[in-house]
Every structure is written in structure tokens, then in C-alpha cells.
Amino acid sequence: MFEFHKALFLMIKLQKMHAFIPLKNINFAAKFLSMSDVNRKWFYLVVLSIIWGTSYILIKKGLEGFTPIQLGSVRIVITSIFLFLVGFKSIRGISRKEWFWVAMSGILGSFIPVFLFSFAETEIDSSIASILNSLVPLFTILVGFAAFKIAFTRNQVIGVLIGLLGAILLVFMGSDINPEQNYWYAGLVIIATILYACNANIIKSKLQDVSPMGIAVGNFAFMVVPALILLFFSGALSSSVTKGAYFMSSLGYVFVLSIIGTCIAKVMFNKLIQISSPVFSVSVTYLIPIVGIFWGVLDNEKFTLSQVGASAVILLGVYMVNKKRSVPQS
Numbered sequence: 001m002f003e004f005h006k007a008l009f010l011m012i013k014l015q016k017m018h019a020f021i022p023l024k025n026i027n028f029a030a031k032f033l034s035m036s037d038v039n040r041k042w043f044y045l046v047v048l049s050i051i052w053g054t055s056y057i058l059i060k061k062g063l064e065g066f067t068p069i070q071l072g073s074v075r076i077v078i079t080s081i082f083l084f085l086v087g088f089k090s091i092r093g094i095s096r097k098e099w100f101w102v103a104m105s106g107i108l109g110s111f112i113p114v115f116l117f118s119f120a121e122t123e124i125d126s127s128i129a130s131i132l133n134s135l136v137p138l139f140t141i142l143v144g145f146a147a148f149k150i151a152f153t154r155n156q157v158i159g160v161l162i163g164l165l166g167a168i169l170l171v172f173m174g175s176d177i178n179p180e181q182n183y184w185y186a187g188l189v190i191i192a193t194i195l196y197a198c199n200a201n202i203i204k205s206k207l208q209d210v211s212p213m214g215i216a217v218g219n220f221a222f223m224v225v226p227a228l229i230l231l232f233f234s235g236a237l238s239s240s241v242t243k244g245a246y247f248m249s250s251l252g253y254v255f256v257l258s259i260i261g262t263c264i265a266k267v268m269f270n271k272l273i274q275i276s277s278p279v280f281s282v283s284v285t286y287l288i289p290i291v292g293i294f295w296g297v298l299d300n301e302k303f304t305l306s307q308v309g310a311s312a313v314i315l316l317g318v319y320m321v322n323k324k325r326s327v328p329q330s
Contacts, residue, residue: 041280044272048265048284052133053291055261056126057299058253059117065250068118070236074251075114076227078258080220083213090214091221099218101206106219109199110266111226113192120192123185125178125301130292132189134167134314136285139197147201155320163286163317169310170289177302193285200282203273212270216263286314 062071094102121129137160141152175183207215231237241247273281290311297303 041276049287051265053288056130056292057295058257059121060126061253062250065246069234071118072115073227073231075258079262080224082263083217087213087217091218102218103222105202106222108195111223116188116192120185120188123182127293127296131170131289133285135193136196136282139194140282143197144201159317159320163314166310166313212267215270216266
């Protein structure tokens with residue numbers, strides 16, 4: 001029940017008990033459970049790209065009623081409560097040696113990036129933030145090789161470089177369209193991508209035996225206390241914030257961001273890393289910009305036809321990253 005595939009298994013079980021669940025959902029559940037890891041990892045990749053591609057516009061809307069510190073702390077606290085309610089028992093299987101890496105995974109993969117993205121989107125468009133996130137696969141290869149001695153293939157290197165080229169093209173096009181934006185804040189997103197890369201390698205190298213839910217709950221067990229402290233001192237619960245014109249709408253956006261964009265997506269991402277490779281798992285960041293730009297256009301962010309071509313280059317990078325050929329380089 002606490003992992004996505006277990007939830008689908010529960011749906012099938014309830015149907016056998018004559019619970020009211022549409023037959024098409026049961027058919028989907030059965031097909032999902034019968035998927036091979038190869039097909040399942042692609043399913044996770046697409047779903048995560050949609051969820052995380054949407055998260056940038058949710059951050060932007062959340063900032064209408066909260067400061068970056070307030071938004072980040074509220075997001076972590078809401079996510080922690082939900083995770084503790086549905087999966088607290090999952091941390092029992094974490095060994096003493098693994099707790100250190102669980103803590104590092106939480107700090108590098110969630111805590112710091114949450115605030116970095118919040119600050120970044122006070123100056124740059126949500127679509128630009130989603131584009132810059134495409135740097136993650138490149139840093140994943142570099143961190144994996146330098147720190148964890150994880151081998152990589154020639155195709156993977158070519159793929160991430162092609163994807164990076166597409167991202168660079170999108171960034172430069174965005175800067176021409178929005179010259180008034182402060183692109184120094186884009187550096188915060190770049191720092192976050194390096195931290196995401198470290199997290200992907202930690203999970204793959206050090207936490208293979210810990211369940212995806214266990215990793216997620218363990219992450220937030222370390223983050224919730226500092227988040228509560230920041231929540232209190234940031235004034236997120238002050239009357240000036242709670243009585244603001246955008247408080248309720250922003251809280252709603254942050255709630256969706258927390259439950260779906262952080263909690264559910266994080267468990268799915270942890271599972272994706274375990275059934276694939278770090279580079280494949282972070283290839284989701286190649287698809288995220290397409291979703292992010294879509295929402296940005298709906299929110300009146302500028303976008304040109306030439307950026308469609310750059311997006312196609314990014315998709316080519318995804319293909320190259322996952323094309324099986326070449327011998328691992330040492």
C-alpha cells in the first residue's frame with residue numbers, strides 16, 4: 001500500500017472482495033504489475049516528468065502568498081506529515097550504517113534544493129527553472145564517476161551532452177525573450193542540480209537495500225525539525241501572511257506540490273533509481289522542461305517556436321542516454 005505498485009496490488013485485492021472500482025482501473029493495475037522493469041522504468045519516467053514539470057508553476061504560484069523560506073518550510077512540513085502517516089513503519093528496515101546515507105540523501109536531494117528553487121523563481125520564470133534542471137544527468141555522470149566509481153558508456157556521455165546542448169539553447173532563447181530577468185539566480189538552480197546528482201548516486205550506490213518509501217520517510221525524518229524551526233521564525237503562521245490575499249490559494253498550490261510533487265514523486269523516483277541506473281533515472285529532467293514550458297505558456301510566460309526545436313534536441317539526448325551500445329569507460 002505504501003509503494004505505487006503495492007497500491008495497485010491492493011486495488012486488485014479489493015476488487016476481488018467486490019469493492020466498487022472501475023474495471024478499467026483494474027485492467028491498468030494488472031498490466032502495471034505484469035510489466036517488466038524495462039517497461040516500468042519508462043512508465044515512471046513519463047509520470048515523473050509530468051509531475052515535476054508541473055511543480056515549477058506550483059512553486060511560482062505558491063510564492064504569491066509566501067516568501068521562499070516560508071514556502072520551502074511549509075512544503076517540507078506538509079510532506080513529512082503525510083509520509084509519517086502512510087509509511088512510518090517503513091523506516092524499521094533501515095540499518096544503523098544506512099541512516100547516514102539516508103540523512104545525506106534527504107539533505108542533498110530535498111532539503112536544500114527546495115529552498116534553492118524557491119529563491120530562484122523569485123527572479124526567473126518557472127519554465128526557465130525547469131529547463132536548467134536538465135543539467136542533472138551531466139552532473140550525475142561526473143559525480144558517479146568521481147565519487148562512486150560508477151562506469152558510464154560512450155552513448156551516455158554523448159546523450160547527456162546532446163541534452164545539455166538543447167537545454168543551453170533553450171536558456172539562451174529565454175534570456176533573449178526576457179532580458180529583464182536576473183539570470184544570476186539561475187546559479188541557484190545549477191547548484192540544486194549538482195545536489196540532485198549526488199542524491200541519485202547515493203541512492204544507487206548506498207541504499208539499494210532500503211525500500212523507496214523507507215528512503216523517503218527517513219529523508220523527511222531528518223528534515224522536519226529544521227523545517228519546523230524555519231517555519232516558526234519565518235513568520236509563515238503570522239496574521240500578516242494568513243490574512244493575505246493569496247494565502248489560501250498559495251497554500252493550496254503548496255499542498256498539491258507537497259503531496260504529489262514531493263511525497264508521491266519522491267517514492268516513485270527512489271524506485272526508479274533502484275530498477276534502472278542513476279543516469280536513466282535523472283533523464284526525467286530532459287522531459288521536465290517540455291511540461292514546464294507548457295504550463296509557463298498557459299501562465300503568459302513567453303515561448304517561441306524555435307524553442308520547440310531545442311526541446312527536440314533534448315529528447316534526442318534521452319534516446320542517446322538509453323541507447324545500449326559501447327563498452328563502459330574506466
